[in-house]
Amino acid sequence: MVVLSNPGLDQISLLRSPKAIACSPGVPVIDLSKPDAAASLVEACEEFGFLKVTDHGIPVELMQRLEAEAVRFFSLSPVEKERSGPPDPFGYGNRKIGANGDIGWLEYLLFAVASKPLSYTFMDFLREPAACSFSSALKEYLAAVRKLASKVLELMAEGLDIVPRDVISRLIMAENSDGIFRLNHYPPCPVLRGYNYGLTGFGEHTDPQVISVLRSNNSTGLQISLKDGSWVSVPPDEESFYINVGDSLQVLTNGRFRSVKHRVVASGWESRVSMIYFFGPPLAEKIAPLPQLMGEGEHSLYNEFTWDEYKKAAYKSRLVDNRLGLFEKRDLTDDQRL
Ligand SMILES: C=C1C[C@]23C[C@@]1(O)CC[C@H]2[C@@]12CC[C@H](O)[C@@](C)(C(=O)O1)[C@H]2[C@@H]3C(=O)O
Numbered sequence: 625m626v627v628l629s630n631p632g633l634d635q636i637s638l639l640r641s642p643k644a645i646a647c648s649p650g651v652p653v654i655d656l657s658k659p660d661a662a663a664s665l666v667e668a669c670e671e672f673g674f675l676k677v678t679d680h681g682i683p684v685e686l687m688q689r690l691e692a693e694a695v696r697f698f699s700l701s702p703v704e705k706e707r708s709g710p711p712d713p714f715g716y717g718n719r720k721i722g723a724n725g726d727i728g729w730l731e732y733l734l735f736a737v738a739s740k741p742l743s744y745t746f747m748d749f750l751r752e753p754a755a756c757s758f759s760s761a762l763k764e765y766l767a768a769v770r771k772l773a774s775k776v777l778e779l780m781a782e783g784l785d786i787v788p789r790d791v792i793s794r795l796i797m798a799e800n801s802d803g804i805f806r807l808n809h810y811p812p813c814p815v816l817r818g819y820n821y822g823l824t825g826f827g828e829h830t831d832p833q834v835i836s837v838l839r840s841n842n843s844t845g846l847q848i849s850l851k852d853g854s855w856v857s858v859p860p861d862e863e864s865f866y867i868n869v870g871d872s873l874q875v876l877t878n879g880r881f882r883s884v885k886h887r888v889v890a891s892g893w894e895s896r897v898s899m900i901y902f903f904g905p906p907l908a909e910k911i912a913p914l915p916q917l918m919g920e921g922e923h924s925l926y927n928e929f930t931w932d933e934y935k936k937a938a939y940k941s942r943l944v945d946n947r948l949g950l951f952e953k954r955d956l957t958d959d960q961r962l
């Protein structure tokens with residue numbers, strides 16, 4: 625790792641060596657209109673914990689509208705943006721991620737999202753009359769992506785051959801489900817021009833929720849970790865959505881689905897804007913393997929916990945920490961783990 629002598633970068637040693645990372649042609653692509661979508665989703669969640677969905681029915685214009693509003697917000701002066709921060713954990717944040725010392729080359733807006741009625745954290749910038757177009761794009765986007773998430777989770781249940789079909793989706797569609805929406809901006813870094821270095825935008829981590837639905841502009845940067853521990857770049861596609869399996873879905877499937885480790889390495893020369901909707905269950909919901917999925921004599925790999933307990937533990941951890949490790953059963957024999 626190298627640290628350039630620049631005031632912005634001195635404090636944060638985020639430079640990454642120019643190690644070649646394979647650009648994965650292998651990220652599964654699921655066309656939601658195809659009859660084999662349910663089975664392919666399950667296969668992708670088992671192998672990668674990550675996939676791209678196409679033919680999802682959400683107009684690209686809606687994504688671009690919200691992206692344009694985000695770009696407009698991030699172009700405001702630091703003083704104006706900071707009126708909506710610091711994040712507590714919701715609000716405008718810059719460089720600091722979470723409360724435990726993580727940093728990245730990004731700025732962001734984090735909203736808590738309540739589902740019924742659909743509403744989100746109010747922030748200072750939303751007071752301006754000009755923010756009306758931001759609010760309407762955000763509301764429309766959240767409603768559309770929520771429907772998509774529910775459809776994806778129903779297809780997963782179908783692919784797993786479990787009933788009722790809404791056994792997973794109901795967790796995120798419940799009135800008091802616990803959603804988070806995040807707009808990330810990874811700005812260019814002019815001092816890097818001409819160097820073959822990247823910057824840690826968002827350090828490696830898994831998402832704690834059930835699933836996350838991500839859309840980005842046409843910029844590279846997102847990388848996922850494969851089962852063998854290698855990292856691959858995810859080719860950008862501004863018209864599609866990417867689905868991450870989160871820790872909670874790994875537990876609900878007793879480890880059959882993989883909560884995917886991912887990170888963002890910002891190129892330093894292009895501006896990346898991503899929007900991610902994290903779908904969490906109600907706080908009081910017990911997170912445990914679905915009985916419908918447990919084979920005869922199969923043991924849960926995890927001690928039982930509620931989403932509230934998991935979230936509290938997650939917010940005490942650093943990005944890279946293995947949060948699920950805190951809840952794994954340690955006393956199972958090899959036979960019981962099968
Ligand atoms: C370092 C942290 C940031 C995070 C809370 C945490 O303590 C550990 C989990 C992090 C994460 C990752 C996925 C989402 O971006 C996020 C909003 C979440 O729910 O868990 C972030 C948290 C955050 O940025 O506040």
Ligand SMILES: O=C(O)CCC(=O)C(=O)O
Pocket residue numbers: 806808826831838840846886887888898900
């Ligand atoms: O910005 C991205 O593309 C991914 C960010 C991410 O993983 C997160 O916010 O949890």
Ligand SMILES: [Fe+2]
Pocket residue numbers: 829830831886
């Ligand atoms: Fe993430």
